[in-house]
Structure formats: C-alpha cells, structure tokens
Amino acid sequence: MCSYRYYSLHTYNFLAFVFAVKEINNNSELLPNITLGLHIKDSLRYIRNIIESALKILAGQSTIVNFKCNSSCTVAAIIEGFTDEETYGFYNIFQIYQFPQVSYSSQNLYMSDPVQYPYFYQTVPNELHLSVGIGKLLKYFGWKWVSIFSNDDESSMRAIQILKEGIEWNGGCIALHQTFPHHRRIKNFELQKIIRASKKSSTVNIYYFNKSGVFSLHYILDIERNVKSGQVFIIIAEVEIIKINQKHFQIRNKYFIFKPHTKVMPKFLKFVREMKPIWLASDYRAKHWWEDLCDSSCLKKIRRDCNSTVKTDIFSHCVSTYFGSSYSVYNAVYAVAHALHAMIMSDSGNGTTWTRENKELLYSLPWKLHRYLRNLHFKNGLGEEMYLDENGDLTTGYNIMNFILLPNMTLKYEVVGHYNPHAPPGQDFTIDEKAIVWESSFTQKPPQFRCNPSCHPGYRKLTREGEFVCCYDCIPCADGEISNQTDMDTCTTCPDDQWSNQKRDACIPKVITFLSIEEPLGITLTSISMFYFLITAVILGIFIYYRDTPIVRANNRDLSYILLISLMLCFLCSLLFIGQPKETSCILRQTTFGITFSIALSSILAKTITVVTAFQATKPGSKLRKWMGSKVSNSIVLSCSFIQIVLCLAWLFTAPPFPYLNMKSEIGKILIECNEGSIIAFYCVLGYLGFLAGISFIIAFLARNLPDSFNEAKNITFSMLVFCSVWISFIPTYLSTKGKYMVAVEIFAILASSTGLLGCIFVPKCYIILLRPESNNKKDIRKM
Missing domain, CATH: 1.20.1070 (Rhopdopsin 7-helix transmembrane proteins)
Structure with missing residues (x-):
C-alpha cells in the first residue's frame, strides 16, 4: 500500500496511516500471512511534486506515463488527502493505472459518480450531504436570513447552489453571498472583508471554506472583536482549540460546526506517545514537532515522557485538540485492507491456501480490487461497522457541534446533533436543544433570523414587491379562512359547515340559527x-x-x-x-297560508x-x-x-318545499330554512x-x-x-x-x-x- 503525502502540518494523518498499517499487520485474522507496506511522499503542496512523486511510486523510478518499470513496491491503492481540485486533477492523470484512489479529505460532489469516476472512493461524506445538513439545521430553527461566504471552486459552488435552493424552498433568503479564491488560504484582508460584511445585518453566517483544514482560533478571535453579538455562525471546518490567555478575550457561544463523524482512538494516542521519533528523522521539521510533545503543558493523552529543555511556542500543536483527518485516514486504510482480504480469500479457492498463481494475479490485476471496494461492509479496528456505498462513499454522517467557552474559561466542543443521510427518514437529523449553550443575548432561546418577524397563526404572508421572498408583510386571513401555523403563504378556507374563529387560527362549527320561539x-x-x-x-x-x-x-x-x-x-x-323548519312544517307553511x-x-x-x-x-x-x-x-x-x-x-x-341548510347567507352561521322547492x-x-x-x-x-x-x-x-x-x-x-x-x-x-x-x-x-x-x-x- 502506497501513499505520497506527508508534511508537518498533517503529521497526525501520517501517524494514523502508520498506526493503521501496524495494527492490520498485527491482526492474525485480517490478511493472514500478508504484510502491508506503505510508501509516503511529501509533496509540499506543489503540483509538480505531487505528479513526480506519484509517478515514482506507481511507475517506478522512470517517470514514463503508462509504464511500470521495476517499481520498488506492489501498489494496491492510493490513499490521498488533496484538495478537491488537486484530487480531480490527480485522478484524470493517473486513472490509466486503474488503482483505487481513496481520499480521506476530498468532499468533491462531482466525483461521487461511479460511472465517470469508477476508481475513486471517499471516507468522508460528499458536499451534497453537507449542504443538505446545513439546510436542515436552518429549517429546524426557522432561520431564513442567511449570509454565505465560500470558496470559488466548482464543487463548493455547486454545493452552495444546492444549499441556496433548499433555503429558498423553505422560504428563506440569501442576504449576501461572497466568494474567495480556493487555491490558497484566506488572507487577513479577505478575512476583514468577511467580518465587515457580517456586520451589515443580524443573519446566520455560513463560513463554507477551509473544508479540508482547520480554522485558526485567531479567526474566531477576530470575529469576536469585530462582529456584534446576536449572530450565529455555521462553519464546516474544525476550530483548533489551543491554550492561550483567556483573560484577553471572550468567546460567545454562537458557533455550530459540521464535522464528519469521528471517534476517539485511544490506542492511536498511545501510539503517538510511544512512537520512536527516529521514524521521522528524514524531515528536518520533525525534531521540533516531537519536542513539542515533551512540553509539560501538552495534553496528557499525547504528551511524551522525554527530557527536553526546549521551551515550545505558546501556540504549539501539542496543546491543540485537532488531530487532523486521522480517523478518516484510519478508515481508508482499513477499507483497502478489507477489500484486499475479500479479494484474496475469494481467489484462493478454499480461503486459506496461497499459491504463486494467486499472488501473481494480485500483482498483475490491481483493478480487481474495485469489485470488492464497491458496497464494502467491514469493521475497523475500533469495532465500528463501516459501509462503502455503490458510489464509493463511506456511509457516515456529520456531528453537529457547539464551540463553547465554559465558565472555567476553557474551550471545548459539545456534540448537539447529528446528520446521517443514510439513516431512515425521520431519523436522519437530530438536535438536542438542551445540550446547546446559547449566547447570553439570546436569553437561552434559539434566535430568530428573519427579514421581519414571523406571521403568527391567523395571518398570511404578503411578499413585498421588489424585495426578497422572505421579506413580507403579515395580513390577517379573510372571514372563513384560517392559518394555524406560522409564516403560511396562504390561508385555508374552512369547510362549508365551519367558520373561522375570532383569531382566524381555527375553524369552529357554524352557529345553527332559525327563527326560534324562544328568542x-x-x-x-x-x-x-x-x-x-x-x-x-x-x-x-x-x-x-x-x-x-x-x-x-x-x-x-x-x-x-x-x-x-x-x-x-x-x-x-x-x-x-x-321554530326549527322540518319537512312537515315546510310543506304546511305556504300551503296553509295560501289556502x-x-x-x-x-x-x-x-x-x-x-x-x-x-x-x-x-x-x-x-x-x-x-x-x-x-x-x-x-x-x-x-x-x-x-x-x-x-x-x-x-x-x-312537483317540487314541494323542504328543509335546507343555508351556509352562505350569513357570515359564520348555518341558517335552517325552508326552500320553496318551486x-x-x-x-x-x-x-x-x-x-x-x-x-x-x-x-x-x-x-x-x-x-x-x-x-x-x-x-x-x-x-x-x-x-x-x-x-x-x-x-x-x-x-x-x-x-x-x-x-x-x-x-x-x-x-x-x-x-x-x-x-x-x-x-x-x-x-x-x-x-x-x-x-x-x-x-x-x-x-x-
């Protein structure tokens, strides 16, 4: 098994890769008598390095496309963590080798098509599910006045379009949509531009960028200093929690984060603490990375027991709770390993005996692995059941988390909901409102973000001409019509035998009236x-x-x-x-009078x-x-x-008089009268x-x-x-x-x-x- 991505900012991803391979090799039931290997290349985020490194791994030392010249290892699959654009470009170049390409970070919406991209797999949900999940959160709280800030890459723009359609379908409006270049990090002046735009109105602000990375806490601090209270932020990137002097700032509890499903891996954290740093000796930056883990202020779950007099920087990675995409990397390795196991056991006949022909078949036909990756069902090392669907996507969802400041001045995540698009209808989206900590200006209740207040029951919406669809006036329902929900577009007409009550929010039986002898x-x-x-x-x-x-x-x-x-x-x-008209009295009335x-x-x-x-x-x-x-x-x-x-x-x-219920003569009343017949x-x-x-x-x-x-x-x-x-x-x-x-x-x-x-x-x-x-x-x- 080969990979090509290693650099210091994503060391945890590398370590998760190594840990998963070691765990599989130590498992006697998974790939028995087979040892997985790994080949890692650091691309330094340069496209030229990515292509060159990949060619060396796939084709051997000679970089001749579509030829394999004495490769140092047998490649079973490629596991990568590129951006969406890099993933797309890499696939188009190297699909000729037909190796499975498994991404642990790309959420590219278009590449979930198994017909156009038959060799591509993802261990994180694609952007379609992300945009739908955000839309469900907005709908749940009734938030209809939204500002969106996103990257301008093709996949993100398509996902944002889906999100917009969902918002508008539910009667919401996009107050602002601003895009930024996707090929680099957002610069400080661009961040200030976002903050200035967020100040314009009290809206829900969706930060749809930095999908594969992490939000620096400095971004959050800038938002807190510059954006007024009474807003909510939905972000799709995890915030890096580090220990800093909390006295100099206050984090208001108004952040919702959509994070792909993860699980704590205790054995992996133990592996980080006990791993020999010499394995990373080839990287000149690795020395500082490992020295950070020796600091006494480092988190206990990853702090190493080592002697170091070097004082780390206050923003050291060792005090962060962000471990990259390590869980997705871990699942990607296990998915490939289980697919290999299924393929080998199937081709070996009795499932236990390996022949030379079996091995040569594995070496010469790597494309056979795709058959076993599609609709793969397996358990990872944590015992968690995993599925790859027919599109090659891992059937996981998202955790919806609060990023909150606790009374003891510590920052933490609190899981407040889940979205799993593969769950049965009605169970796919859940929110635990009791777990949500709201900003104090919300008086501990969900805020309402609208162009104008909701139309209460008894009223209907009347869109203002020339304005957003969610900017409207509330007008009362007409007599005989009701609206029993908030923000109804039209009023419902009551049945003929019923009438609207005074509040116009319920139909009540009409009053039956006639000329009574008692009145x-x-x-x-x-x-x-x-x-x-x-x-x-x-x-x-x-x-x-x-x-x-x-x-x-x-x-x-x-x-x-x-x-x-x-x-x-x-x-x-x-x-x-x-008296009340009856059949006999109706017949006798006019005839007796006439005679x-x-x-x-x-x-x-x-x-x-x-x-x-x-x-x-x-x-x-x-x-x-x-x-x-x-x-x-x-x-x-x-x-x-x-x-x-x-x-x-x-x-x-011919046509005798008869009793008749007149429901339209008087408002809110049913008149019992005699119809003259003829x-x-x-x-x-x-x-x-x-x-x-x-x-x-x-x-x-x-x-x-x-x-x-x-x-x-x-x-x-x-x-x-x-x-x-x-x-x-x-x-x-x-x-x-x-x-x-x-x-x-x-x-x-x-x-x-x-x-x-x-x-x-x-x-x-x-x-x-x-x-x-x-x-x-x-x-x-x-x-x-």
Missing part, C-alpha cells in the same frame, strides 16, 4: 299572533251572539262567519313559520259581489233577484278556494291571492258610492287597500332580507294583512253592536 323576535310574533287570534275569536263570538240583529244580518252573516274563521286560521298559520288566505279573500269577494247584486236586484224588473241568496256566495267561496287548493296540490306533487309555484300562489284581492278591491271601489244602506263596500275597499299595500311592499322587503328575518317579514305581512281585514271590516260593526246598541236597527242602518 325575543319569535316570542313577540307568537304573542301578536295569539292575541289577534283571540280578538278574532271574540268577534266571532259577538257575531254569533248577536246573529239576529240587523247589522249582523245586513250582509250575509254566513260569509262573515267564514271570513272570521279563515282569519283565525290565518293568525294561527303564522305560528308554522316559527286560508284564499278562503278569506274569496269570502270578501263574495261579500262584495253580494253588495253589488243586492243593489242591482232592488231595481224594478231586475233579473238578478234569482242570484240572491247564500248558495251563490257559498259557490264563489268554494270555487275560488278550490282553484288555490289545486295550485297547492300541484306545487306539492319558486314559480310559490309566486303563483301569491299571485292568485293578489288576483283575488285585486278583483275584490276593484269591485268594492266601484261600489263605494252605493246607497248608505249598503255601505259595507266602503269597509271592504279600505280593507283591500290595506291588504294590497302590505303585500305589495312585502315582495321587495322579502327579497332584500336574509335568513330568519325573511321569515319574520312574511309573518309580519300575514299578521298585518289579516289585522287590516279584521279591523276595517269588523271593528266598526262591533263598535255599533257593543257601544251603540241603540243604532243597531233597520232605521238607523239605512241612515248610516
């Missing part, structure tokens, strides 16, 4: 109806009691009885309109015709004498009433009553100047005038009202018109009968 209006109308019913009954009793007096007999007392009884029924039929009124109007018409006939019959030689008598008048009443009965029966057999039949019934009233009025009006002995025509004229006025005004009033008030208008018309008939025709006669009995004789009647 004041119903009680009033019922009382009036019963009162006039009793008055009419009393008048009928008076007429029966004084039936032989001249004033009762003057104009067909039988018709008077019929008219009074029909008026009593008219007053009573108004009670059918009060009783037709009897009353037929009686009046018969009275009017009787007056005219009686006047004409008194003339000498008149032939109308034979039409005088009760048979004619009774026939008029029966025939005219029969026509109305036929109309009502036709109405009931509106044409309804108006035919009313029209026929109007016809009878009109005929009676015309005849009575023409007979009003007849001799005084027949002056009942005047009373009929006034009664018909009242009747017609009431019902003519009823029609527009009825059509302009809604709900139970339509019913009240009809009841009022029934009572008013019936009272008009009763008052105009019978009250004057009762006055004479009861108060002026001396005038109740033939002589005085003729003078009236």
